[in-house]
Amino acid sequence: MVLRPTDLPSPSNRRFIPAGLLSLGLVVVFGLVCTIFYGQIVRSNPSGAADFPTPETAVAIPATERVALTVSTTRALNIPPAPPNVSVYFVPIGNLSIIDVSYLVEYYRQRLGLSITPLPAIALGRTYNPRRRQNQAEALLQSMRDEYAKIANDGRSILIGITEADIYTSDRNWRFALGLRDEGRFAVVSSARMDLDHVNYGAPSDFVGLHTRLTKMISREIGFMYYRLRTSRDPRSVVRSSIMGVDELDELGEDF
Numbered sequence: 001m002v003l004r005p006t007d008l009p010s011p012s013n014r015r016f017i018p019a020g021l022l023s024l025g026l027v028v029v030f031g032l033v034c035t036i037f038y039g040q041i042v043r044s045n046p047s048g049a050a051d052f053p054t055p056e057t058a059v060a061i062p063a064t065e066r067v068a069l070t071v072s073t074t075r076a077l078n079i080p081p082a083p084p085n086v087s088v089y090f091v092p093i094g095n096l097s098i099i100d101v102s103y104l105v106e107y108y109r110q111r112l113g114l115s116i117t118p119l120p121a122i123a124l125g126r127t128y129n130p131r132r133r134q135n136q137a138e139a140l141l142q143s144m145r146d147e148y149a150k151i152a153n154d155g156r157s158i159l160i161g162i163t164e165a166d167i168y169t170s171d172r173n174w175r176f177a178l179g180l181r182d183e184g185r186f187a188v189v190s191s192a193r194m195d196l197d198h199v200n201y202g203a204p205s206d207f208v209g210l211h212t213r214l215t216k217m218i219s220r221e222i223g224f225m226y227y228r229l230r231t232s233r234d235p236r237s238v239v240r241s242s243i244m245g246v247d248e249l250d251e252l253g254e255d256f
Contacts, residue, residue: 069103069211076111077255080227086156088114088226091144092121093163098210099191101162107215111254114222122147124165135165137180140188152186158225160218161188178243179217187221189214194246216252217243223256232256 092101101118108114127139144161145152152159167190169177179189194213195206216238223229223239231241236253243249 069100069207071103071106071110074111075113079112080223080229080256082114083226083228086158086226087154088116088158088160088222089148089151090116090118091148091159091161092118093140093144093161093188094121094124094165096121096162096164098164098195098207099162099214100207100211103211104162104215104218108218108222112222114226119148119151124163127165129168132168133166134168134176135163137167137169137177137188137190138182140165140167141180141182141186144188145186155185158185158222159187160221160225161186162214162218163188163190164192165190166192178246178249179221181221181224184225187225189217189221194249213246213249216249216254219254219256227256229256 090101090104092099105116105118108116122143124135124140125143127135127143129136140161140163144159148159151157167177167180167188168174169180176193177190178193179187181187191210191214194217195210220238220243229239232239234240235251237256238252238254239256240252243252
């Protein structure tokens, strides 16, 4: 085949060929890197919940990275009269890699003089909603009642589930919930949104701040369900009318 002069690239066109090849090469390399990175995300999080990992896939934090929690020996102000023959139980739900249940039990023993029995943990079960990437609070309560049916059927028993799973309630159009109470004897409290800096499980967390917030929410449930308190007009009371987020939780004191 014979090439005519017009078939050959002109000198001006020849200057653009290396630049074009370089651009094409960069595009190919960038696409390859994105593909590898995406593959790692999918393998580490098949559900696609990249914004908030579930506690069941959490990496336990080594004990050496935990901050020692010291229980305050100060008694709460104005402790209401304890009801007769009523028992309170803590039920860990799911893998608790951050929450220290033994600390919570001791906290209420010293703070309120209240003896709380921790029960063996139960699984999250089929409570996860992949569309919301959260666990349904109502389903968690039902799982707790089913697992401990004998205790649940005892009208003098109070069950408080404690979880690190991110939860929501089906009857409210909220992005998340800090807790849910039902029938005056069952509640679940979630720590998932109480430490927003801890978005990657396995990284160091603000253990002290998280447990301070957690005890406020648990005290709220104890106040309503165990002591049968009414809502308070005091904005610093843990049993004030509503708590709509972590900022409002931080405004509270630790007393009823």
